[in-house]
Amino acid sequence: MQIDRVEVLAVAPEVQRFTWSHDLPEQFMTNTLVRIYTDDGVQGVGGVSNYTSFAFDRYTAETLRHMLPVLIGKDPLNRESIWNALWSRVFPLSPGALAAIDIALWDLFGTYAGLPVHQLLGGASDRIRSYASTPLFDDVPTYLKFVEDMIDQGFQAVKFHCWCLPEKDRELVRAVRLAFPDQNVAFMLDVENNYEWQDALEMAMELEDLAFEWFEAPLMDFDLPGYRRLTKRVNIPIIASGNWIQDLPAFEHALQTECWSRARTDVTVCGGFTPAQKYMALVRAAGMKCEVMSWGNTLISSANLHLMLGTGLSSWYEQPVPYKPYEYGMHQTIRTGADGFVHAPQGSGLGHRIDWDAMKAATIHRLDSREIA
Numbered sequence: 001m002q003i004d005r006v007e008v009l010a011v012a013p014e015v016q017r018f019t020w021s022h023d024l025p026e027q028f029m030t031n032t033l034v035r036i037y038t039d040d041g042v043q044g045v046g047g048v049s050n051y052t053s054f055a056f057d058r059y060t061a062e063t064l065r066h067m068l069p070v071l072i073g074k075d076p077l078n079r080e081s082i083w084n085a086l087w088s089r090v091f092p093l094s095p096g097a098l099a100a101i102d103i104a105l106w107d108l109f110g111t112y113a114g115l116p117v118h119q120l121l122g123g124a125s126d127r128i129r130s131y132a133s134t135p136l137f138d139d140v141p142t143y144l145k146f147v148e149d150m151i152d153q154g155f156q157a158v159k160f161h162c163w164c165l166p167e168k169d170r171e172l173v174r175a176v177r178l179a180f181p182d183q184n185v186a187f188m189l190d191v192e193n194n195y196e197w198q199d200a201l202e203m204a205m206e207l208e209d210l211a212f213e214w215f216e217a218p219l220m221d222f223d224l225p226g227y228r229r230l231t232k233r234v235n236i237p238i239i240a241s242g243n244w245i246q247d248l249p250a251f252e253h254a255l256q257t258e259c260w261s262r263a264r265t266d267v268t269v270c271g272g273f274t275p276a277q278k279y280m281a282l283v284r285a286a287g288m289k290c291e292v293m294s295w296g297n298t299l300i301s302s303a304n305l306h307l308m309l310g311t312g313l314s315s316w317y318e319q320p321v322p323y324k325p326y327e328y329g330m331h332q333t334i335r336t337g338a339d340g341f342v343h344a345p346q347g348s349g350l351g352h353r354i355d356w357d358a359m360k361a362a363t364i365h366r367l368d369s370r371e372i373a
Helices: 059-065 079-086 095-113 140-153 166-179 197-209 224-233 248-256 273-285 298-311 356-361
Strands: 003-011 028-038 043-052 127-133 157-161 186-190 214-216 317-320 341-343 363-368
Touching: 003 059, 003 356, 028 059, 028 095, 028 298, 043 059, 043 095, 043 298, 059 095, 059 363, 079 095, 079 273, 095 273, 127 186, 127 298, 140 157, 140 166, 157 166, 166 186, 166 197, 197 214, 197 224, 224 248, 248 273, 273 298, 298 317, 356 363
Parallel strands: 127 157, 127 317, 157 186, 186 214
Antiparallel strands: 003 028, 003 363, 028 043, 127 341
16 A cells, blocks of 8 residues: 555634634634545545634645655555654754644554554543633633533533733632532633743642642743742642643653643644654653643544543543534534543544535645645
């Protein structure tokens, strides 16, 4: 079996846009898809979500232009060999572009084997608890009404994206716990790398008193000394955003020097399932959990869900809400059930059927390996 064609689509649907911090405009969400064809007729699809402030993203698709020729003629089952061949020896290329290819190869492998990806990764579980991950809302009453709605739908946890301004955020978390004192409902706070260290410490102590599940992204991911100091000062779990540590040695160093209470990464951040297995092996060796991100379009969320279910190292699935903007172009989606869980996608590979007519209708940039010299 050989790869004989690769297609790339930068899909940019006009859906509702959100932000997650006072200093970010509403974000454009681009879904860059890679579709791999073989001479045996087996196909695989992967993707990566990008969020940009002023226009849709074409960078990831254009990065793939430099990778597609490497794939032609390769055996798609030789994923490790292909991943190494794609890695630039000159200047780094986008991990998201690498990930989209690698995810597509794993989807193809699952289709070829007749198995879902999570079983290929270990098959630790077929379901996981879910938390509703909010956008930024205008005011505290809106957040409180949203939490009530989420609990009514079956969610057992809610993570707040907030203003990322300490005083306003403190007002929110206090109001939330006052309105929902039941300890069976878990809450998390994500401040998108925005705090100074002292503000982070004070908020961590506040959240600990309010029995929050964790405090996410208080500092820039690169501030490993700051994370190490913060983690040692409080008992509430401290986790990074997971967006910026994009290579294995840096991730290993952060684990070994006890920067975080729990690790955090994403299949699309670390370059695909092939390297993600190595990341998760390091987490397991450290005796930790890895709260894998799963924010984004259905296809990207599905890839991260498979990683969680395959390894069994995550406590929660991150369900982006409201649902609809993240489900564009999909015949099958991921939604949290009334029991507060999401379940493994059905079918082989990633297990989701794509509405290709809808994806192509919203495509703003396309590449085809047959048209690249």
